[in-house]
Amino acid sequence: MKNKKFVSELFLENGQFILVGLTGRTGSGCTTTANILEDEKTIFPDVSKLQGFYKGLDVHRYNIVKNFTENHWENFYSIKVSDLISVYLLTLTVEEASEFIFSSKNSISKQHLDLVLTGGVFSDNLLSKKFKNVIEHLLNHDSDLKLDVKTINKVISILKLVRKFTKQFKAELNEINSNLYVSAYQLAGKSIRRRGCIEVDFETNDFIPKSVFHLPETINRVIKLIRKNKRDKALIVIDAIRNPYEAKFFKDRYSAFHLISINAPDEHRTNYLRKLHKFSSDQIEEIDAVESGKGDNSYKHLTNPNVTKCIELSDIHIFNPKNEFDNDNILKAQLAWYVALMKHPGLITPTAMERVMQVAYTVKLNSGCISRQVGAVVTDDDNSIKAVGWNDVANGQIPCSMRSLDGLMYDFDEKIYSHYERNNSSFRNQAKGKLLTFRMIDSAGDVYRGRNLSYCFKDIHNSLDKDKKGNQVHTRALHAEENAFLQLAKYGGVGIQGGKLYTTASPCELCAKKAYQLGMSEIIFIDPYPGIAQDHIINIGSKSPELVQFRGAIGKSYHRLYEQVIPIKDELDYLLE
Template sequence: MSLDNFYSLRENFIVLGLTGRTGGGCNDIVDLLTKEENPFINFDIPNVNINEKQKIKICRDFVTNDNNKWVPFKVIKYQNVILLYLISELANVTDNFNDIKEDKIIEVFSKIFDSDKIKTPRIGEEDKTRSIIKTDITPFLAAKKDILQNFQNIFKLNDRKVNIYDIDNKCGEDPLDTEQFNTLFFGDYFKFCQDFFLIIDKKEPLARQLFLQDAAINLRGNGGIFFNKVQDSKNIYTVAEIIKQIIKVNKKEDGQSRLIIDSLKNSLEINYFKERYSGFYLISSNSDPKIANEYLKNKIENLKSFTQEKIKDIINSLQDLDETHYKINAFKDGDFNSPDIENCIQKAEYYVFKPNDQDLNENRYYSFEFQLLKLIALILKPGIITPNAFERSMQLAFSSKYNSGCISRQVGAIVTDKFYSVKAVGWNEVPEGQTPCSLRSMTDLVEGNERNIFTKYERNEGDYDGKTFKEKVKETILEKFEDVEKFKEDLKGHSCPFCFKEYHNKFEAKDNQVHTRSLHAEENAMLQITKYGGQPLRGGNLFTTASPCELCSKKAYQLGIKNIYYIDPYPGIAKTQILKSGSKRPKLFMFQGAVGRGYFKFFEPYLSIKDETKLRFKITPKIPEKQTAVQIRKLLEKYIDKTDADLIQYLDRYKDDPQVVSELVDLLREGVKNKNVKQ
């Protein structure tokens, strides 16, 4: 039986979702994996230790073998999907593109943003950004009238919507031409989008990013690109569902779908794809800060439209916007249609980091190319290699974070010796013996239940305008509900945990971090060593699913930790103020590799390697005939009478003769023949 079908699901359907900060390397991943020729054929194996070198060789030989035909990835750009909705709205106001005029285009763009709140220039706003519409966008669209009408027909851009759902013509009317759609979307439409966004970039790169931001937020909030204060959570997957249909079209036409979604900035959309496709893999891409800055600088300079002074301003503005998209403040406040890249990065299954040349030459990091080579090899053949020390250590830290009872953020950490032998595990949690926040309900506090899980301060103390902490919490409830019983009814069986630090700080109108109840994951891991018997950590390693804050960084420094591996940078000054000072500085490494759910998807083989090798190549070792003869002779000796000298002498003749098996078969044949004659 052929084993090829075992891997066909992986080979025939791969969807990579990309996420990360601006300049993090998503474009480089796209450039490499969309090449027509296999980009790994000429990959040179670096000078690393022998086992890692063998892993690299195994991956390279598998991915570049002629029998494993390279299939280039196609790209579904998130911004191109948003543009479908813009084209649909433009078709509505321009009589299906027969009347393309400046004022009508302004009408569409001006409805995308909230004019009462904007602080930075938007396309269509009453300032210089309108000149983009007059001098660039309007002439561009007018010249593309026929192409736009073709887009409208093929992509089903009718009634101000994108109607590409009836792929299988279940309704029986005007079916979607999947072949034309597939060819057009990844061909002429892709080029159209590039040209459209380029003309905006040449005038105002920030305005382009803000247009995409506003349109995406609106689509996830109300189902259309126009701003509307009325929002509904049922629209959160609007763009994701269109991407799903595009994937379905591609799969139907190409048979073997290998797609990249570039890029995802909302964690709920990521959950959508994770739950829908087993062949979906979320890749977080990051790069050395110098590389990220250089990427932005080169990108703006290549537009050849701005002075050096203006380029600096643009870069600063784009980085500020990126920081806004990274933070999750709006998301925490219930604006689930907003970008939350920090959450997206935490949900990744494979982390790619693009190092600078110095780090690469010193073998501090794996090369960008090898990280992608390894990714493709593990997708196509899970378990083709085993995890490295960094991956198995970070996986343990990642798994441990789910023990955390912190209701704000779960973080895991481990500490190892210099040989990556795990010495302790930790997660952000209250001291042993106390009850974590996730198990404490606000209703129990105000009603005086379960007294032992609340502190003396929470039950009876505090002075906030003459009221205790407990009284202030009850007051907070009564601001929204007529009484506590009504509040309990509205909970519908859910617990209502609360964060002491948040409430205490709000009641005092301060922002003091010392009032957190939990130990940090890193300090918890380090304290476990002392708690259960000291072991030296000097020269060891710290793995954390976040990155150490200032306080944990000082502890790691004092313990002599040599290397710190992290997934997401801490927003404070721990790196530059603490870890980059003194003579015994720990080395910091952005994590590279598989973790989380992806760890098992990548490293769990379909069959044991031994069994697959036997089945695939039909190669098994055989016992030499001479050894078989010895075993047969020993077996027969148990049943031979020691006084039968003739038989013993006969067997002795074949003691070292490999032909004894054949001789014995001949004797058996003769015996059967003689027996038949007698009968």
């Protein structure tokens, strides 16, 4: 018995507290995932029901994790970000809420909206009347969070009522316009990140930097209450994280945090939104544009949703085909896989796809690009690695991260700065203006002291060449995939025909053509890069490579999930003794 207790205590920390954040594009299945994790009696499918999703050794791996998860299942507590946005909304009057929601979509009738809010669930506003002090206390981050039983029970009661409110309010808004709920709550998120509350004219008011973390701090206060209520043993899922700084907030605070991206094929996702939610193609494009971080407001990179970046930051990627809307078997199977590993690290070994993508994820850190680091790996058809690459300048040149505006202006080092950069007056004036802006903003030298003020040559050059803005020809760097391909030419490659290309992004049009020409059978990617590589380059001809979205754990989670706490042999021996 002592040995069994010893073994259980070794794994106790993993099972005591698990925090999962979900991210993904609208319609990908984040809410479905949260509902599965929240279910007290989730049943995981047999491998025969997965349509060949797992093959080879992965079949045996799945059977092991399925058996473990079913025997150790504990449901998660779901914190829905939409519910907390509802809490912020419920601090407004009916008139204020109507004006704010109207500003999110001016194509609707203000009179109709007023009637719906006045006669609907919002007008009751019982939550803010009955629990006004508790709500204000929860949203006031300057006050200490009371962890007494009375406060905890009140907040949990509020959140249960808010969930019912959100569901009914969503239905009422969508009766006015099919995507009014999405656009209104997206706008509310922007307002909270900019001002720490919901305001009609938030975009014209001053940006309050600490507001970027206001929503995640509110979530964090709820997490603390739940942990206290459950005496520190808590499995919690956040549905869903849409801003990368919110993801970073939890990554920095909790070692037990895993950011999981739910990825559905675009065709499946858009069909789902059209058929079940009656969204038009224009409405889907509008939602995707907002979620990709686009927008013309100031501080948009801080305040706007950016699901693309959240997917890039994710620790675990789950593939969710939605060609059969009610069939969640493949989604459930992957959840069984990773919940088992969260509770018992090292229970199984990584898949071949995870092993190779982890290499690509690791080598991307060598990149000297100051915009985005990308890694790539080329393998044969059996996933044996033949070449690696990352986006960077040619061998012998100095990466962008190691050059500076000061050096460009004053050093004139011909080995670091090109003849064009040292002599073209238009380019130098543009670069000098950028340097002066840095100095003007930071006249005291407090912010940029000791920092290398590196710059992107392509950005400066394309800002001068208005007709060719974004032209990839002007970049100094080779793409990661291109670099990996060139290693094959430089050192020789064997057995590449029919091989695979792994990339932490996905290939652009130029690299897609090279992959096609090399005879790659598969291109495994994490998140699609904007462009027409798939529709124009890859899906044509008789030998086109198959595009496969990566599924699995990478980065910190790869080690946290697959490294054994103690060797399995020792664990079993302790249990036997």
